[in-house]
Amino acid sequence: MNNHPTTPVLRAFLRSLSVADAGLLLHLLECPRCGRRAWKELSPRPMRRRPGKAHPSGPDSGDAPKAATPPSAEPLPLSIAELCRNLARERRAERRTDEALALFERSATLYSRTGLPWEQTMVLGELAGFLLELEQEEEALAAFERILDLGSTAADPGLAAGSTVGIAGRLAALNDPLEGRRLLALLRERLGRRRAARQRLDLIRSEGLLAAFTRQEHQAEKSFRDAWTGYLRAGAPGHAVLAVVDLSALLLRQARGTALRDLASEVGRAFRGRDLPKPVHNALDKLLPGLDPGSGSRPASAELLTAIAVDLARALSTLSAVP
Numbered sequence: 001m002n003n004h005p006t007t008p009v010l011r012a013f014l015r016s017l018s019v020a021d022a023g024l025l026l027h028l029l030e031c032p033r034c035g036r037r038a039w040k041e042l043s044p045r046p047m048r049r050r051p052g053k054a055h056p057s058g059p060d061s062g063d064a065p066k067a068a069t070p071p072s073a074e075p076l077p078l079s080i081a082e083l084c085r086n087l088a089r090e091r092r093a094e095r096r097t098d099e100a101l102a103l104f105e106r107s108a109t110l111y112s113r114t115g116l117p118w119e120q121t122m123v124l125g126e127l128a129g130f131l132l133e134l135e136q137e138e139e140a141l142a143a144f145e146r147i148l149d150l151g152s153t154a155a156d157p158g159l160a161a162g163s164t165v166g167i168a169g170r171l172a173a174l175n176d177p178l179e180g181r182r183l184l185a186l187l188r189e190r191l192g193r194r195r196a197a198r199q200r201l202d203l204i205r206s207e208g209l210l211a212a213f214t215r216q217e218h219q220a221e222k223s224f225r226d227a228w229t230g231y232l233r234a235g236a237p238g239h240a241v242l243a244v245v246d247l248s249a250l251l252l253r254q255a256r257g258t259a260l261r262d263l264a265s266e267v268g269r270a271f272r273g274r275d276l277p278k279p280v281h282n283a284l285d286k287l288l289p290g291l292d293p294g295s296g297s298r299p300a301s302a303e304l305l306t307a308i309a310v311d312l313a314r315a316l317s318t319l320s321a322v323p
């Protein structure tokens with residue numbers, strides 16, 4: 001790999017980046033070393049450890065202010081995917097709309113190439129939110145459709161995790177529940193033509209999440225119930241459990257102990273005797289005793305539900321990578 005930019009050239013590029021600077025952008029996309037340099041240039045000092053990577057890159061005594069340890073080798077486009085996302089946010093803030101849109105796209109593509117569907121979902125959600133702000137409704141719906149197309153590789157941890165980055169979270173951010181529901185209905189119409197049962201269930205769950213985020217408890221409860229029973233019938237027990245966790249979080253928020261106990265026995269019956277993947281089985285084992293606390297088990301807390309939802313969503317994205 002030749003033509004590594006000098007540091008002043010790199011800095012100038014990062015200050016003024018436009019998608020017209022194709023040569024250097026392409027170099028950054030191809031060259032991991034310069035990608036890391038660019039990431040470092042862009043990151044404020046205290047944030048130089050890359051977000052989203054909890055693992056320290058080796059033994060780290062931590063205290064001494066020392067030169068940052070060189071980042072360990074990482075999948076090639078990953079740092080550039082983050083770079084593109086950060087630049088997209090900058091360009092968005094600067095109202096450089098076309099560049100921001102192109103950079104969000106580039107970031108989503110790179111996350112896809114890196115096999116990180118959840119990150120890809122977040123970028124697509126951000127893109128959709130931006131498009132809605134620009135009143136480009138058609139394009140925003142197309143971005144949401146791409147999230148739905150990712151299916152179970154990008155399971156939304158949902159209400160318990162306070163997940164505001166999925167489709168429902170983006171729509172809730174409009175602060176206009178009616179408008180949000182109208183857009184979900186349009187999305188459902190578009191899917192209807194392709195007869196995608198699982199995606200329709202994802203939309204029902206999104207309706208529940210949107211309703212829960214906007215404090216329409218009754219609608220939320222109905223949607224979550226439709227979602228979990230629907231997923232179970234459709235042979236998606238992991239997603240069924242995620243919707244059960246959504247419903248549990250809703251009932252817990254309303255302090256409805258009896259409804260939680262009823263839910264536990266209903267869910268227990270529905271899943272009994274099924275051959276479940278291990279992470280789904282584990283999630284149920286943690287969830288059900290908390291919903292119906294008897295001797296020796298403690299009532300489910302919001303923290304427990306969050307942990308179950310996040311672990312299960314992560315496990316599902318790995319599981320579904322295996323056919």
Ligand SMILES: [Zn+2]
Nearest residue numbers: 004005031034
């Ligand atoms: Zn280079």
